[in-house]
Structures are given as C-alpha cells and as structure tokens.
Amino acid sequence: MTTFTTLSDVSLAQDKPVTQSIARAWRDNPLAIGEADATAPRITAKAINSQYFKVKRTTNQNYGNVGNVRLVLDTEVYDPDSVFDPTTNYRFQPTVAGLYLIHVRVQSTNINGAAALSAVVRKNNSTDEASGFDYQAAANEKLCADATTIVQMNGSSDYIEAFYGQDGVVATFGVIGEMWGYCVCET
Known part of the structure; x- marks a missing residue:
C-alpha cells in the first residue's frame, strides 16, 4: 500500500x-x-439534488377523433419534490430553473383499423417541443409513440404536459402512457 x-x-x-x-x-x-x-x-462526492419525476396512466383513457388530447397521467411512480400534479392539471412544473430532459410514451390499447398515434411534449400549452408517431395498416396491432426532448424551464411559471393524438379511420380507442423527466443542468 x-x-x-x-x-x-x-x-x-x-x-x-x-x-x-x-x-x-x-x-x-x-x-x-x-x-x-x-x-x-x-x-x-456530493450528490446532485436535481428535480425528477415519473408518472403514468395504467387504465384506458378513451379517445375520440378530436386532435391532440392531454394525457391524464394520474399515477406517480416517483416525485420526491412534488413537481407533478397528478390530480388537476396533470403537468410537470419544476421549481428550479434549468434544462430538463423530458420523455413521453403513449400506447394504444384497442385500435381496430388503420391509424397513426402521436405522442407530444408540450410546453406551456402552446409549444410542441417534440413529437413522435407510430403507424399501423391493419387492425388489432398496438401502436406505441415516443417523444423525447430537452426543454429550458424557468423554475416558476413554465410547465410541461403530455399530449397524444390519432389520425385514421378509428372513431374511438384507448391509450395508456407515461412521462418522466429530470434536470440535466441548472441555470
């Protein structure tokens, strides 16, 4: 030694x-x-105390062919700083300014025809920060769409929501999904 x-x-x-x-x-x-x-x-070593969360929806949220709809994420997997509202607004609103990595995943549960499913990360209900989609040509296939982005948040009024949409012949179907995020750099 x-x-x-x-x-x-x-x-x-x-x-x-x-x-x-x-x-x-x-x-x-x-x-x-x-x-x-x-x-x-x-x-x-000093641990970094960054804000993070993961939320999900495990039961079907029914969808009619009406454009993008906010995903009602009502189950917190983890949210130690209480930065996600799982009961009223279903949004992530951090209290620390910084760059946040955000991911949204949406999965269909009962589509019965040709369709496209989209997942959208939306900031302040106006700016689509990222979107992704999946398409199927036949019935009884599950669709899964993901969207991931890094978003600048001010730590006071900025918030993030998960949206999803469908384009196709299907009138209604169900979705489940999740959203997670964490601060990658405080500003």
Whole structure:
C-alpha cells in the first residue's frame, strides 16, 4: 500500500527546483487516496439534488377523433419534490430553473383499423417541443409513440404536459402512457 505524504506550504513555496521527495508525493498521493491509506484525506462526492419525476396512466383513457388530447397521467411512480400534479392539471412544473430532459410514451390499447398515434411534449400549452408517431395498416396491432426532448424551464411559471393524438379511420380507442423527466443542468 502507498503511504500518503503531507506537503506543507513551506516546502512547496521554496524558490528552487522540485525536490525528489515532493515529486514522489505528487506521484504517490493520488494512489494513496485511491487505496484508502489511513493518513490520506477523505474525499466525498456530493450528490446532485436535481428535480425528477415519473408518472403514468395504467387504465384506458378513451379517445375520440378530436386532435391532440392531454394525457391524464394520474399515477406517480416517483416525485420526491412534488413537481407533478397528478390530480388537476396533470403537468410537470419544476421549481428550479434549468434544462430538463423530458420523455413521453403513449400506447394504444384497442385500435381496430388503420391509424397513426402521436405522442407530444408540450410546453406551456402552446409549444410542441417534440413529437413522435407510430403507424399501423391493419387492425388489432398496438401502436406505441415516443417523444423525447430537452426543454429550458424557468423554475416558476413554465410547465410541461403530455399530449397524444390519432389520425385514421378509428372513431374511438384507448391509450395508456407515461412521462418522466429530470434536470440535466441548472441555470
């Protein structure tokens, strides 16, 4: 095991070439720290406390052919900072400004004809930040659409919602889905 060598300010501040003992300490001290030498200082990593959530809908949400509809995500998988509203607005509204990675997945449960299903990440109910779609040509196939994006959020009034839509011959069908997100960089 490598032994940690404490370097004093006096020995480092001398106006002379680096001595062999100082060079040896520069070489060996990182090893001593990595090997957990009893005399080495302890280095602790600080966990990043970023806001995150995951919500889902596990029962059918019926859909009529009416354009994009907000996905009612009423089951929280995790939301330690209470940044998602699963009862009224079904939206993610972070309290920390930053860049957030957001993902929406929508899956059909009973489409009976040719159709296309879309998943949409929408900011402040006006801007589609991302969308994805899936298409089927035959009946009794499940559709699954995903949308993923990074969104700038101000940490006060900005919010994100999950929407879905359908284009095809089907009058009604059911969907389930999920949305998750987390802060990748505070601003």
